[in-house]
Amino acid sequence: MAGLSNLKQCPPFSALSDPSFRPNYTTELSSYPKIHLKSELHNSSAQCFYGGQGFVPVNEGVLKRIIRTFFEGGFWESLAETRSQTTREQAPWLGRTGDYISQLLGIATSLKLKVFPHAQDVSADRIAEFVETRDWSDSDVRFMAWNCHIFKLAVAGIDDVVRIYTKNTNAATTVLKSATQTQITCMAWRPLSATEIVIGCSQGLCFWVVDNTMILGRTNAPSQIFKHPAKLPITSLQWNKEGNLLATASIGDRSIIIWQPDSGRMEALKRLGPPGSLLKWSPGNDWLFAGTVDRVFRVWNCHNHWSTERWTVGNVGHVQSACWSPCGRFLLFVSTTEPILYRLQFVRQTMLKSAKDEKEVLPIADLNACSIDENKSLIGGPVQQLAWDPRGNYLVITFKSTNHISIFRTFITKYDLQISASFYLSGETASEYPSFVCFQPLYKDDDQTVLTIAWSSGRIQYYAFD
C-alpha cells in the first residue's frame, strides 16, 4: 500500500498554492437555484398529506375492519390489525388466532432464511445500508439528479417529494408528489428527453413527465407506474444512453430487471447469487456494473449476448459505490470493509489479443482515515460515495464516518489511469457532512464542471472546477 495515492497528501482547499488546482467561483454559479431543503420541508404544500387522511374514522366491526385492511393494505397489514390491541379487546380469540398464524409464518420465514440467507425483509434500515446516500433514513436530501440535456435539477426529499429546480428563479418550483411514491431511493432523467424522469421508490418505478402543461407546477399522478414483479422496492436504477432501456435492481431480488418502458415489457438478467443493490451503466452502454448485497459483483457485457464476469471483494462486505470513467475504459469501486479504492480496466494492454480477456482488479488509492489539521479532524475511512466528473479530471469521494469531501485529480490515458489526492472540501460547520454528491452534465463543450453537494443540513452547494 506504500505506493498508493493517499489522503495524507491532501491539502485543505484554503491552503492550495497552485491556482490551477483551485476551483473558481464564477458568476455562472450565481444564476443557479439557491436550495435549502430544510426550510422547504416545513412548507405546507410539501407536507405528506394524501386523500385518505382527510376522512374521519368510523366505528366498524372487528371482522369488517380486518377485511377492509386486507383489501387496502394486504395480508401482512391485516394480520397486524388482527393482533392489534383493539382487536384483542373486542375479540380475544381473533388476536390469539393471529398470534398462531404469525408464529407459523415466523417458523416458515426462519426456515426460508436458512435456505436463502439474502431473502430478508426489505425494511427502510436495510435500504439505508445499501444506498449511496449517507444516513438515508434521516437525510433531508435523499437523491439528486441532473437532467442530461437542459438545466433541471431534481431533488428528492425525506418528505417523499421531488422538487425540480431550473435556472429561472422566478418560476415556481415544480413539485412531484404522489401517494404511490414513498421512500425514494434513486431517480434518473431519461436521456434524449427534456421532460421525463423516473423515480425509484418502495412501490416500484414512477414515471413523470415534467413539462409546461403542469398546472401550477404540479401534476396529480405519475404518467406511468411500474411495480417490481415481486412487489419489492427499487434500490438502484440506470437508463442506457439511448433512453430506451432502464435497468433496475432491488435488494430483495437476485435478478436485475431491464425494462422497456414504452412497450411495458421487461426481462430479467438472472444469475444465482445474492440480490442486486447497485447498478452503473458504462457511458458507451458496453458494460453494466451490478453490485450485490454480498461480496459478489458482476459486470455484464451488453454487446456480447449479455455474458457476465463475476468478481468478489474480500471475504465480507459489499460494493458500496462505483463509478465509470467518462471514456468507459475504467471502473472504480470501493467496498464497505476496507477503505481502498480499486480500479478495473476494460481495455487490453497487450498487442496480441488473447481469446479470453483477463481483467485485473488493482488498488489505486489508500483511503484510510488520517488527520488533516491541528484540530486533529479526520478525513477518510469507509467510503460512502464516488463521483467522477464528466471530463474525467476529478474524482470526488465522500465518507461514512468523516465529514470532509476529498477531491482527487485523475489523469486518464489510453491504457492507464493515474490518481493523486488534490484537496478536500468541508461544510459550513464541523458537524455538517455531505449526504449526496453528483456532477452536473456538460451541456456545451465549454461548460464548467460543477459538483453539486447536498449537505446534511439540507443546504445544496454548487462547486465549479476549472
Add this chain to the structure above:
Amino acid sequence: MSHLSTINACKLLLFRRCLQAVLLTVGIQFVLLTIFLLFVNFQLLRPLHWITSTLSLVCSFYTWFASIPLIGAVVLYGVILCQQHLAERSYCASRFRWLVHYGPRKLLFLGAHLLVGCLTAWLYTGYMHTDYRHLWYRCYGQECISAYHVYLLGMGIFAGCYYFVSVHMRQEVEIEFPIVNYCWGEKLRELLYSSMARSLFKSLVPTLAYTLLFWLFGRVVCHRLSHLLAVDLDERLEGFFGVATNGRLLFYGWLLTAQILSNMHLMRCFYSMFLSEEFPLAVTKNRAPFVQEKEVTVVAALGLTNDYVVQCLAAKYLHNLVTTGDVEKRAELFQLTEPGNRPANWRALCDQCLTLLGSFTDELIDSMQKISVLKGSPSSPPLAPISDSVSASLMAERVLTRQYNQMHGIRPMVSPGRNALIDRPVDSIRRVPNWCERASMQMEQSIQLLINRVPGIVYLFTEPEGAKTTFLLTHSLTLVYVVQALSQICVLSLKEDEFGVVQNDLPDIIKAISRLKGELDKLSSVASNLRGPGSSFSVLRGAVRRSLFHICISFGDYIGDLIPSREELHQLQTLLNQE
C-alpha cells in the same frame, strides 16, 4: 442485386431459420414427454429407479413409433406458423374482408391446434395408469368405452382450442425482438423454465372449465361414442362427484393441459426467436462487374415492403450498426464511391429511409382523416362562412365556440343540420333535381337505412373507426428502428462523416421526423380509444420524439441554419425548451 433475387435470398435465409425452428420444436417434444413422465411416474423412495425407468421409457421403440403422428402434427403446425410469420401483412378494412382474407388460414391453424392437442393427449395417455390408457376396456365381461380416456382426449382438444382462441384467433403472429439478447442456450433455458412454470398456473382455469363442461355434456359425448363404436357405456364419471372426486384424473388433466399450453407457447417463441436473430446484411453494394452478388444490402432489405419480417430485421440491423457496431463498419455509410466520389451508400440509405418515413406519415394522415374526434385534425370541417343575417357579436361568439370545440375535440350534441341550414350561404342559381332523380335518391337512402338496420351488416361491412390507424401503428416496428438509426447517423456524422455527405440531407431528415411527430402528437389524444396499438403507439412516439430531440440537441447551434421555416424552427425549439 435485383429485387427478385433479394427476395429469394431473404426467403431462403428465413426458410432455413424456420427449418431450424421446426427441428427444435420436434426435439422439444421429447423433452416435454420426459418431464411429463417424470411427473407421472414419480417414486419418492426409489429415485434412481424413477429416473432410469423414465429415461428407458422415453428411449423405447414404442415411444419413437407412437410419437410419429404427433411429430407430423407439430411439423404441420410449424409450417402454418411459419407461413403466418412470412405472409404479407395486408389491411382488411371491414370484418367481412378480414374473414375472407384470414378466415381459411385461421381455420387451418385451428385445425392444427386441435390436432396437436388431440395427438399429445393420445400419446401421453399411453403412459398413464391402465384405467386411462385405452379408449375401451372390459367391464362386467363386456367391452365398455372408457370415460377417463374420453375425458383426457377431450382435454387435449380443448387445450389446443383454448390456446388458439386466447392467443391466435384475433391477433396476428408478430416478430418480437428480445430486450436482452442472450446467447442461444441461455435463451432456450430461460424460455423452458418460464413457459413450464407459467403454464402450470395458466392451465388451472381451462382444466376447471373443461371439467365443468365434461360434467354437463360428457355423458352425451360418451353415449354417442359408445353407439358409434358399438360398445357399452362407462358409468364411472357420472354425476358431479364422479368427476370432482377423481383426483388422479383431474391431476392428469391439469398436467396434460399444462404440457399442451407450454408446448404451443414454446413453438410460438421458437419461431419468433429464430426469425428475430440478426440478419447478415451488407452496407455497401457490390458494384464490380461480373461479380455474383450474394449479400443482401440493408437498403434492398428495407425496400421489401411486402415482407414485414425482412424489413424489421433490416431496420434492426441498421439500428444495431449505428448504436453498437464498430466504427469501421459504420464508416461504410459515409464512404464515397471510387471512382466517382459519390456518396452512393448514404444516398441510397437516406432515400430509402425517407421514403419509408414519408409513405408511413402519408398513410397515417390518410387514416387519421377517418377518426372523427381527432383534435386539430385537417379532417375537422372547415369553418362555415358567416351569414349576414346573424349579428356580428353573435357570430363571433359562435365562431369562437366552434374553434374551442374543434381544438378540444368536443363534438356537438345535436346534429349540425339546423345550424348548417342557417349558416349555409344562399346560392343565387341552384340546380333542382327532377322528380326521377329525387325519387331514386330517396330510395337509395331508404335502402341504405334499411340495410343498416339489419343486425350485423354494419358490424361486418363497415370499416371500424381508426382501424387503419391501428393497423399502421401495430406494424410500425420498422419505423421505430429506422427513425432512431437515422437520428443516430446524423449525430454521429458530426464526428465520423469526414466528407460531409450527411449534412445536405439534414433538413429533409429533420422535416420528415418532425412531420411524423406532429401527426403522432395529434393522435395522442385519441390513441387510448383505439383498439390495440397502445404500446406500439407509445414506442413509436417515444422513438420519434427522442430521435428528433437527439438531432436538435446535437445540432443546437446550427438548427436555425438547417431549418429556414420560422414555424418549424419554433416547434423544434419548443421541443428543446420544455421547461
